[in-house]
Amino acid sequence: MKNATPKPQPVPQPESDRYWEGLKNEEIWLQRSKATSEFQFYPRNFSISDPETGEEGIEWVQASGKAELFTFAIVHAAPHMSFVGDVPYITALVQLEEDVIVPTNIVGITPEPESLQIGMALKPVFEHDSDGQTLLKFTPA
């Protein structure tokens, strides 16, 4: 079913262009602090684990794509008109191997509590939409 109302689209910001461009190429690029080696999500113009060095303290690193389910919900009442045709759908917070949490959807499984176990291994699914934007979703590995 096609939704009449358009879904909210990400509006990339200067510090996140690289993240969203990466997804279009089916790559996950994350920021890492040069000083502490800690990854962060979402992208910022400095590292929150090493604030003093500013932009110079950050490097971009491609993530492995390995992930685990951290938590989820199964949405039955659409929170926005544009999702009326999608319910029930699974929202989730996913923990990447690089130890950052990413908000996403779990796709490719029946949206029932029994289909999902916290800690289950996941792999990325890159969903390209007609506007040229790509969303990062996950499915069981």
Next chain:
Amino acid sequence: MPNIQRLKNLSGQAHIVGVGESNKLGKVPEKSPLAHHSEAAINALDDAGFELSDVDALFTAGWSTLDVAEYLGIQPRYTDSTSVGGSSFVIHVAHALAAIAAGYCEVALITHGQSGRSDRAPIPRNPGTPMAQYEAPYGIIGPPVSYAMAARRYMHQYGEDRTRQAMAEIAVSTRKWANLNPMAYFYDKPTTFDDYHNSKWVAWPFHLLDCCLVTDAGAAIVITTPERAKNAKNGSVKILGAGEGHDHSGISQMPDLTSAFGRHTGPQALEMAGVSHSDIDLAMIYDSFTYTALVSLENLGFCGPGEGPDFVASQRTAPGGDFPMNTNGGGLSYTHPGMYGIFTVVEAARQLRGQAGERQLEDCNLAVAHGTGGLLSSTGTVVLGAN
């Protein structure tokens, strides 16, 4: 870090002298949000025996104090539009205490008005926020989805069945209080555990009866100096302790889904007031969802992490129970226009002044009012004492 010794000197330096709601709560399409502000303001001032012309400080959230002051026709000398979600108005109580003690003002008015159900012009969200960029495209929009993911994580850590039972206990006990409050949306509608378990899914693990109402409503609070409080028409309530803060905005950035900022604001407010958990006669805990109340009790320190389900077991928080919670019927069953926090303070003040009608607690000298805002993002806690 907050300086507790200096805060202790602030304790009791301002009193709540008036509280009020707008004239009608629930489905009120014939009133604008600003009309809810003004009705509530006039009712709270009337409760205090004060005039609108006495007000020299204005606090509100959701709206700017510019718009609210203009609508009310007042010219405040102290202004505070701190807007961090539904906890804002509890935070305003603390800000009013500080402003009055410092000498910026003498009569503070806090107003709230929101037509969550009938608004003709809902406030649009800023598409430039990280939440809009990283969460909304995935349908992670609005409170139920975000709080449901937090609740699911809690279930994973502390047990699904006992968490479910605790959520049901809170839904049922809160409804029992609403059945004693004529202003409550569900005043005439009792509910049972079966009703809870049979209600439809909104965002699993949340049933409909885990979720707060969406109503049109307003409320207001009048706060003044201890000296001027002596002239209050219906008595006053001392502001004894307070804490505020936040640790994220969007749910995916929450440092620990089972620990909201009440872990700081609760202990701070109690310490500032010089009281302990066992002294508290009434807990007014923002219940946007059953889970919000459950986890807040733990965060505030009424029980330990994961102990909430045992703490609320066997209708302990219901009328007649030994831990009265949300005696107005809460956001779950009384009213919830979107940013409900002010109503926790309104009810606490009524109970502490013996104005709560059929639901009046026998012995109510100390109350905690605790607001949670955003997506478990911000909290504001106050300790209030009978005078």
